[in-house]
Amino acid sequence: IPRWRSKRSSPLPPGPTGLPHIGNILQIDPEKPYLTFRKWRRRYGDIFFCRVWGQNTIVVSSEKIARELLDKRSSNYSDKMLVAESKAYSLDFNTAWLPYTDTWRFHRRIYHLSLRQEVVPKYRPMQLRRAYKVIEDLLEDPEGFEEHLQAHSAAIVMSVLYGYETASKKDPMVSMIETANDYIIPFGTPASMGIVKAFPFLLSIPTWLPGGKFRQAVMDGKKQVKEMLEVPYQYVVKSMKMGIAPTSMTADMLQWSEGKDDVPDDFEECLMNAGGTAFQAGADTTFTTLQGFVYRMVTNPEAQKRAQAQIDAVVGTDRLPDFEDRESLPLIEAIVRETIRAMPTVPVNLPHGVTNDDIYEGYFIPKGAIVLVSTWEILHDETRYPEPMAFKPERFLNADGSIGDDMCHLMTFGFGRRLCPGRHFALASVWSAVACMLATFNFEKAKDAQGRDIEPNPRWTPGLTSRPTDFPCRITPRFPGTAERVARARVLL
Ligand code: HEM
Numbered sequence: 001i002p003r004w005r006s007k008r009s010s011p012l013p014p015g016p017t018g019l020p021h022i023g024n025i026l027q028i029d030p031e032k033p034y035l036t037f038r039k040w041r042r043r044y045g046d047i048f049f050c051r052v053w054g055q056n057t058i059v060v061s062s063e064k065i066a067r068e069l070l071d072k073r074s075s076n077y078s079d080k081m082l083v084a085e086s087k088a089y090s091l092d093f094n095t096a097w098l099p100y101t102d103t104w105r106f107h108r109r110i111y112h113l114s115l116r117q118e119v120v121p122k123y124r125p126m127q128l129r130r131a132y133k134v135i136e137d138l139l140e141d142p143e144g145f146e147e148h149l150q151a152h153s154a155a156i157v158m159s160v161l162y163g164y165e166t167a168s169k170k171d172p173m174v175s176m177i178e179t180a181n182d183y184i185i186p187f188g189t190p191a192s193m194g195i196v197k198a199f200p201f202l203l204s205i206p207t208w209l210p211g212g213k214f215r216q217a218v219m220d221g222k223k224q225v226k227e228m229l230e231v232p233y234q235y236v237v238k239s240m241k242m243g244i245a246p247t248s249m250t251a252d253m254l255q256w257s258e259g260k261d262d263v264p265d266d267f268e269e270c271l272m273n274a275g276g277t278a279f280q281a282g283a284d285t286t287f288t289t290l291q292g293f294v295y296r297m298v299t300n301p302e303a304q305k306r307a308q309a310q311i312d313a314v315v316g317t318d319r320l321p322d323f324e325d326r327e328s329l330p331l332i333e334a335i336v337r338e339t340i341r342a343m344p345t346v347p348v349n350l351p352h353g354v355t356n357d358d359i360y361e362g363y364f365i366p367k368g369a370i371v372l373v374s375t376w377e378i379l380h381d382e383t384r385y386p387e388p389m390a391f392k393p394e395r396f397l398n399a400d401g402s403i404g405d406d407m408c409h410l411m412t413f414g415f416g417r418r419l420c421p422g423r424h425f426a427l428a429s430v431w432s433a434v435a436c437m438l439a440t441f442n443f444e445k446a447k448d449a450q451g452r453d454i455e456p457n458p459r460w461t462p463g464l465t466s467r468p469t470d471f472p473c474r475i476t477p478r479f480p481g482t483a484e485r486v487a488r489a490r491v492l493l
Pocket residue numbers: 095096097108111157160277278279281282283285286289345346349350351352412413414415416417418419420421422423425426427
């Protein structure tokens with residue numbers, strides 16, 4: 001592939017040679033792309049160039065370059081590519097796939113009005129109530145922890161978006177959304193969209209031909225997406241008519257729009273789409289982070305004990321931690337940060353599209369390219385984090401035990417104008433669940449029939465988020481009377 005140059009003849013960043021048409025796709029580890037990027041970073045440096053299905057791709061592995069391009073030059077680095085392809089899949093409802101347009105800006109306005117830092121504290125009682133429910137679920141069925149954390153994350157997000165209270169087991173609304181997710185997640189990756197870009201006939205062949213299975217899946221998926229967007233929205237509209245809708249992003253925005261004259265014509269569609277996006281963006285990510293926390297606790301008993309001792313000293317054993325305690329519990333904060341540093345929830349950031357040709361440090365960055373930030377690589381830089389593979393929450397503490405000012409965990413929420421609008425809410429959800437679980441349970445290795453520890457050897461899920469799964473562990477209450485403690489906390493909430 002010729003390394004083409006700009007008029008000013010600046011070279012593209014260096015990078016691996018690829019094959020015609022498909023580029024470097026076969027060289028990239030599909031499950032752990034950040035490991036391939038690590039190899040290439042060592043060879044080519046903090047900014048390198050590759051092609052994925054003919055898509056020019058710039059990969060950034062340093063915070064300095066990510067900030068320079070995506071934050072400081074954000075007006076040029078906030079677009080999206082594959083716009084026609086995402087439409088073909090009916091994924092163009094999703095904020096994260098929208099190009100840099102007024103529709104996208106209005107989606108961001110919705111999130112800003114309802115999820116900004118000053119607004120999210122109103123959801124704290126709900127977040128705590130949901131954290132108490134996790135304690136109850138773990139008391140009843142500790143082995144099903146993965147399922148409980150997943151249900152918890154979905155519940156908390158359904159509540160903030162729609163004021164919808166999920167039923168305890170297999171909620172019908174959540175199941176419906178998850179069915180749509182089974183379609184959206186595999187189809188929604190840049191690689192699968194790239195396949196359609198490369199072979200557009202896949203979407204037009206009759207369904208009964210062999211390749212037609214693909215087309216059938218897309219057709220079914222479109223129906224599921226439509227349902228996923230409309231049903232929860234209609235639920236809020238109906239609850240509002242009945243005067244029983246609790247506060248939520250959708251209810252607040254419907255109220256906000258009443259009597260306003262600067263509301264766009266497609267307001268309803270935007271609100272539906274913003275809700276659908278935020279469920280997708282928020283439930284799986286929160287679950288992934290909490291699952292990562294459990295794994296780190298099982299494998300790092302010392303860190304766990306120190307955090308529990310701090311909770312016992314600050315909170316005591318009568319009540320449960322609440323947000324008022326947050327500043328007095330620096331170790332909990334440090335554990336959350338280190339959990340995310342050790343395996344960022346989103347290890348490689350979502351693609352940002354380049355609007356106009358640009359030059360960075362003498363390298364040409366072509367219009368139409370996408371920029372990926374390898375967050376995992378930045379957070380495993382051994383010059384910044386010695387022994388990067390070790391779990392050490394104390395990295396984030398000052399010498400006097402107070403929390404330090406390295407907020408690197410925020411990088412897992414992205415950069416620039418596309419930065420995750422749900423981050424304040426998400427971090428509060430994670431904090432409350434982590435603090436409540438550590439106050440009440442020990443997380444230990446499971447034992448085999450001979451009473452020996454079973455070393456957890458999790459599988460890390462591939463995809464946009466990566467979480468440890470399929471590892472056994474033993475979750476036992478730290479004190480007798482935990483159920484009563486939860487019941488008391490519930491009354492006092
Ligand atoms: C631990 C939890 C979460 C993580 C790690 C996370 C991470 C991310 C990341 C990496 C992006 C892409 C940013 C970029 O392109 O630079 C993103 C975008 C987004 N997130 Fe989150 N997120 C989380 C929770 C949430 C929650 C709870 C919500 C809403 C309730 C949410 C809503 C969104 C939306 C709407 C976008 C698209 C933004 C855009 O393209 O303009 N996220 N998130």
